[in-house]
Amino acid sequence: MQEKKYDVVIIGGGPAGGQAARNLSKRGYKTLLVERYKSFNDNNFSSAGMTLEPLKEFDLPEAVIGSYWKDITLQCTEKGYDWFGKTKKGVVLDFGKLRQFLADKAISDGGEVLLGHRYLEKRVSDSGVAIDLLDVETSEIKKIESRLLIDATGPLRKVMYDAKEEQPKMNLGSGTEYLIEVDQQTYDTYKERLVFFLGHKWALKGYSWIFPMENRILKVGSGRTHLKSIDQENTDKSTKKITEKIINEYIQPENYTLIDVHGGILRYCEGLNDTYYKNNVIAIGDAISAINPRGGEGIRYAMQSANLASEYIDSYFKTGKEKFKEYEKKWKRKKLLKWRLSEVSARRMYSRYSDAQIENRVQFFQQNFSIDVLIDSLFNFKYNKMLSRIFSFLWLKLKYKFKKKDF
């Protein structure tokens, strides 16, 4: 291990790191994926809900899917609003199995995976990067070398910045999730359905959720932004307490078994102003704020950023010409506007709107839009159908007002 030199070392075995390792091993590069946890089943923090598109986009197998969903409920403080799908609309992945699958793919193409090792520091030189890793079990330090180093450490951004003070200003989010086993009748109420909670009763400057996994298993959680809100009330609520409230007062199972409690943080840089590359180090995934700031879905975008970075890394190795500035530009061209809209929407929904305003908007949506339009706006940043409907609605209102004036 100590004598080995790699083309690429990737720190962080999340969706971004795993996908990069998969891509670059497949292209024949000597690749090492490093993860601080000893198993992909540890740190299984993500709810991993998404639509069907990523399955095709990243050629994901059935084995990483926890369950399918087809219906959505938006539960506000007063009422719940339902949308029913006739066919499957999305999946909830098993996050541990997804990361294991990506690592296995890299190994089957000749890549190496080193679990239970924490990245400590790097030394950059003209020929590449020297990296120190700590074996978390034995405390032994391993020294390796690589031509390129990838920061896929997610919100921590451990590799790109040597000190925390070097990091740009970021917005913080955090979430807690309980994995519970419930009786069959309770599970059947939530199977094939994503439930999202909005408003103060069931969420805290963010949203909460119930996602189904395999039979009798539910993911119940709550995520919050740490934005300043108009009502700066002191509260003893936490995402953990709200999660427990949802289980006890909303789901109300006769009894349940707690399988796991996990959580994580999100750190998002407004305007996508992270550092994308510097001296032989390239960042991907949550380390470049690839996560959607409104919904907090990041798996698809972490993997997309890994795909894009892999193209530029491949071209660098083949031609010797470094065009990583293009990687940053292309990513921003694709995402910046959408992410900006998402930032505005998050700020309104989570820190400005009252419960009544949220309820009004959700009710309007439910009366006017199908589940496909809802999914497009929640997950795919496609607002065409929704906006044209709203404009024609406003146009009709205006016409009616003028007609009344004429009389």
Ligand SMILES: Cc1cc2nc3c(=O)[nH]c(=O)nc-3n(C[C@H](O)[C@H](O)[C@H](O)COP(=O)(O)OP(=O)(O)OC[C@H]3O[C@@H](n4cnc5c(N)ncnc54)[C@H](O)[C@@H]3O)c2cc1C
């Ligand atoms: C509670 C919660 C719920 C979520 N739900 C969803 C959802 O439903 N759908 C969705 O699409 N997204 C969801 N997300 C977001 C999604 O999980 C992330 O956007 C995604 O995992 C980002 O992938 P990544 O590979 O960039 O980073 P991560 O998944 O964070 O992976 C980073 C990896 O780096 C490792 N690491 C960190 N430091 C070191 C070090 N020093 N040495 C070695 N390894 C290190 C970490 O252990 C980790 O495995 C959720 C996030 C949270 C917190």
